[in-house]
Every structure is written in C-alpha cells, then in structure tokens.
Amino acid sequence: MLHLCVEVKPKRTMKIIIPPASLFEQIAGRQKRADGQHYRLMTYVVQQPVIDGLLLYNTLTCSLVLLSPDEAADLTAQRELIDRWFLVPEAHDDRKLSQQVRQMAVLLEPASKAINTYVILPTTGCNARCFYCYEQGTRPVTMTAETASKVVRYIVAHRGGEQVWCTWFGGEPLVNAKVIDQICTELREQGVPFRSEMISNGYLFDADMVKRAKELWQLQWVQITLDGAAQTYNRVKDYVYRDVNAFERVLQNIGLLIAAGIRVKTRLNVGKHNIVEMAELVELLHQRFGADEHLTVTPRALFEEEDNAELFAQLMQLEQQIAACGSHFKGRLPKSIRVNRCMAEVDGSRVVIAPDGHLGKCHQYIDREFFGQIDSEERNDAILRKFKERRADIDACTTCFNYPQCIRLVMCKKDINCTSVKQQERLHETMEGMKDEYERYLNNENHYPDSITV
Numbered sequence: 001m002l003h004l005c006v007e008v009k010p011k012r013t014m015k016i017i018i019p020p021a022s023l024f025e026q027i028a029g030r031q032k033r034a035d036g037q038h039y040r041l042m043t044y045v046v047q048q049p050v051i052d053g054l055l056l057y058n059t060l061t062c063s064l065v066l067l068s069p070d071e072a073a074d075l076t077a078q079r080e081l082i083d084r085w086f087l088v089p090e091a092h093d094d095r096k097l098s099q100q101v102r103q104m105a106v107l108l109e110p111a112s113k114a115i116n117t118y119v120i121l122p123t124t125g126c127n128a129r130c131f132y133c134y135e136q137g138t139r140p141v142t143m144t145a146e147t148a149s150k151v152v153r154y155i156v157a158h159r160g161g162e163q164v165w166c167t168w169f170g171g172e173p174l175v176n177a178k179v180i181d182q183i184c185t186e187l188r189e190q191g192v193p194f195r196s197e198m199i200s201n202g203y204l205f206d207a208d209m210v211k212r213a214k215e216l217w218q219l220q221w222v223q224i225t226l227d228g229a230a231q232t233y234n235r236v237k238d239y240v241y242r243d244v245n246a247f248e249r250v251l252q253n254i255g256l257l258i259a260a261g262i263r264v265k266t267r268l269n270v271g272k273h274n275i276v277e278m279a280e281l282v283e284l285l286h287q288r289f290g291a292d293e294h295l296t297v298t299p300r301a302l303f304e305e306e307d308n309a310e311l312f313a314q315l316m317q318l319e320q321q322i323a324a325c326g327s328h329f330k331g332r333l334p335k336s337i338r339v340n341r342c343m344a345e346v347d348g349s350r351v352v353i354a355p356d357g358h359l360g361k362c363h364q365y366i367d368r369e370f371f372g373q374i375d376s377e378e379r380n381d382a383i384l385r386k387f388k389e390r391r392a393d394i395d396a397c398t399t400c401f402n403y404p405q406c407i408r409l410v411m412c413k414k415d416i417n418c419t420s421v422k423q424q425e426r427l428h429e430t431m432e433g434m435k436d437e438y439e440r441y442l443n444n445e446n447h448y449p450d451s452i453t454v
Contacts, residue, residue, distance in 0.1 A: 114160025122176035174204035205253035221263035291326030331433030341407035
C-alpha cells in the first residue's frame, strides 16, 4: 500500500484536463485536509504515463488531471490531489463513499417521463445464420405498415418535445427496410426531429439505399461485424443467398457508406477459430479504406464470458496494429456519476419496440419480458422492477478500480461473470481513454471551462 504524508510546496502546475462531475461536486464537494494525516491513492484512481508527465483519472469523481514529471515523482507535495479526492486517508472506506455518492445521485438526478431514444426492430428475421447468434430459434416476426404507423404515433405522444434517436436493430433491420422508410417519412410529416443509427451485417446496402439512409433515415453510423477474412466470414455468416462473395459485397457497402459521410463502426468478432487471420484482415481494411475518419475498427472477444488471458493478449496486439493504421476507436471517459447500468433500468428515456408493437427494456430480450404495448398506456410494473434488480457485490468489488462505474444487473446476460480478463480489458480501455482524452485536450477539442493549471 502506498503511504503518503502531506507536505506543502508552493509551485503548482497540475492541469485539470476533465473537471469533476458536477453532481459529485454538489454531493461531496472538496475533501478537507488534515495536517499530519497519512494519505494513499484512492482505489478508483488509474495512472497513465504520457510524454508530458502522469495522467490520473478518478472513476468516482470522473476527473482527469495531468501531473508534471516533478509532481509525479513527489505526490506528497500535491495538496490539490487531496482536495480533489485523488488522495484519501489511509483508513478511508472508498466503497462506502462510492455507494453513498451513487445513492445521493439517484435522488438528485432529475426524472424525465419523456422517451427520446427508441430501439426499433423492423424484423426479427435475418439473412445470415451466424452460429453464435443469441437470437437463434426466435420465431421471425416482421413489422407491418399498420404497426409502423402506431410506432410513429407512440413516439409523437411520448417524446416530450425533444429530438428523437432511433436505433434500427433486428434480426437484420435491412430485411424490412421499407418499414424504416415509412417510419422516417411519417416522423418528418409529424415535424419530429430525429437521428438514427443501426446494427447491421451490411449485406443489403446498395447505392440507392445508402442515399436514403443519409437523407431520409438521418443515419449517423452503422455497426457492421466482420468475423474474419473472406473464407471464414462467408462460412460463419452463412447467408441465405448462394453463389455470392458476401465478404466482398459487405466491403463494397462499407465503402459506399463512408463515402456518403456515414460512420461505420467495424466490429471484429475474435475467437480461437479466427484469431490467426485477424491481423491479415486489419491490413486488408487499411489497404482498402486507409485511415478514413468515418471508419473505426474495434476487436472484441466473441465469447465475452471466456477468461482467456492468451486471447486478451492477442486482442491487445490487434488494437496496437489498428491504432498504427489510424482506424482505432478513440475512447471517451465517463464524465458523470453512473446511476444506471443501461437503458433497461431507466423508467423513461428509452424503450425497445418489437416488430409486433410490444414494448421492452432490453434488446437481448426480443421475444419475451415485455412490459407493454405501443397502443396502450398499461404497464407491467413487475417486469420493470425485474430489470432493475441488481446483483450483489462480490469480493473483487472491494479492490476494483471501476466499482463506481460498474452496475451489475440480474437480467443482464453480460453481467453473469466478472473474470480477471474482463477486469484487465476494462483497465486497458480506461487507460487508452485517458490518452485519447488528453490528445483531445492538446488539440483544444475538450472545451471544458476547468481545463486549467492550478
């Protein structure tokens, strides 16, 4: 354990890259100093060396600071680190403070009944037959024109005058693209400002559809998954069409999308079956698209529950290769106290709309666990409570740097296991995010009023 004793020095050059979350400041304020007290780094502080010194990020306060090399070499001199909760007394109960801050944040956070984010499933049908898809066995349901009009009426009635975000999900949403056309057209006719995004395999795009996506759908980005190079991709996707090179078609469509100014988030599904060819795929994407600002490439473990240190190390090598190509996704650090795991916990704000008009809280449950219907104001409160139930803390929570930002839900399939590899991956993402935020600061892209020298 790092033991520190406060010593005051007059020179202060610590830079506040990201100020503390305003809600944390409201709840906890600045920490009072106690002369002669022994201090240590708070459990939730992450360190990241950079060429200009040392970055410190606090996952509880959401503040990012830069220490000069001299300051980093002598943390005991930095009284501001005490003021800003980077240093706490040796006996301080970090987890208790985190719990208290979150409880207060829940009470202080303004509740909104407006629903401005919608995950809409035009269909649960799909033109691919991926072996790993969690929707396997789900009965295909396609949204009708009548239901699509009801969706628009529901949005108009519940958006609270705010701009609307639509996420097109499936199945494969483009299998029923005409419903997307209809919903977007009717939203425009109703004067509803909206933007959209999509999770798609990308196969069904063509030049005409990309034009509609840009102009009518107001599509901002598409996530497209690649499961390997051509042979592996075609085998894994197992499209219903025959005598086609699906891999080449999807790459062509990625080119159409980024040429239209629509961002493409390319997710590489990595597993033991394809890890050896992923470096080749990254190089192919770089040769094909260069470092286009509209394209990002992110590798992810296909089976997230696996505690595989070797696979994690290979993922890190892939990330380094992607970064060298200029196509890596630049991370963002949390800048507010986290009071919800995801949309499933939030009473208002967001809903999932199934093809038959059922209302849900999570896109992982597309055929069950619905709380209502778009043509009724009745709600099943028992289902809503079910999605709010949280998992109990485990032993690892006591020393986890990410505890303030981690909420584990009973209903969330991703929260079943907290493996050591998951913890390493989250730490890596945080440290990369710190570097990315600092780069934005150097390029004057953050625009925080408190990004100052103290």
